[in-house]
Amino acid sequence: MSNITLFAMPGSCSRVSLILLEEAKADYHIQWVNLMNGDHKTAEFKQINPKSKVPALAIAGEVLTENPMIIKYISTQFPKANLLPKVDTGLAEYQQISDLCFCSSTIHPLVTRFCIPTFFAEESCATSVKEKALAALHEGLTWVEQRLADSTWWYGEQWSAMDAYIFWIITRLQRCNFSLSDLPNLAQHTENMLKRDSVIWALEKEKLANQ
Known part of the structure; x- marks a missing residue:
């Protein structure tokens, strides 16, 4: 067992x-x-x-x-x-943890605010919460979009745990009608992930x- x-x-x-x-x-x-x-x-x-x-x-x-x-x-x-990619220095390892924390502490809370704004505000204020989350999501995800511009995965051509976290973020947002029309690299990243065993x-x- x-x-x-x-x-x-x-x-x-x-x-x-x-x-x-x-x-x-x-x-x-x-x-x-x-x-x-x-x-x-x-x-x-x-x-x-x-x-x-x-x-x-x-x-x-x-x-x-x-x-x-x-x-x-x-x-x-x-x-x-x-x-996660093998690294030569302690600082590089901490950078990997920092990347994961970006997903967990910066983007992840915004996903919840976008998808379930009533967790954070009365119904009368929910639209405002969602709109603010959407603006912040676009700012954060634009950086991810740019990083994926010249590579298949977050760490270049090596797939990693970061790609799994990004995939969850995007698929969770898509369930809430989040559009990837302005984020073609993230859209392609999601398609690539869906083909992985x-x-x-x-x-x-x-x-x-x-x-």
């Missing part, structure tokens, strides 16, 4: 960890958590993750939370999968969980 369990919800940001585990061909178990039913608020789940969030990664009885650290852990445990397998597992 695997000593790795991913607590996840289909469509949520736990998709990033799911893709990485598939990419690494890891032996792991999935425990689906239905946020819409309030599973994350139960006393049972709070014993696993008192932050009441997914993803959470249980490793031999210990639980790791927060996307950048889960991603870093999976990358370190499965070095042959090359989930690890992504296909991860999406299939989410699909089965929703049935």
Whole structure:
């Protein structure tokens, strides 16, 4: 039996960890958590993750939370999968973590504000929240768009965990009618991701969980 369990919800940001585990061909178990039913608020789940969030990664009885650290852990445990580029200096490694934090702390909160503005404001103010999130998203994603102008993936021609995180961001936004008409490189990046085996397998597992 695997000593790795991913607590996840289909469509949520736990998709990033799911893709990485598939990419690494890891032996792991999935425990689906239905946020819409309030599973994350139960006393049972709070014993696993008192932050009441997914993803959470249980490793031999210990639980790791927060996307950048889960991603870093999976990358370190499965070095042959090359989930993050090998680097020569400590500073370069910190830069990789900084990239992941850009997704988690800068873009990710804006995704929620764009898709579910009523989480943050009364209905009368929701439109304003969404509009401000949209403006900030375009600013942040324009940088990503420019970075992808001359390469297939975030780190040039090497696929990485950053590409999985960017993919989740874009596909989550697309479910909320976010347009990529002004972001052709990101649109192509999404198409490229959808052809990758690890992504296909991860999406299939989410699909089965929703049935």
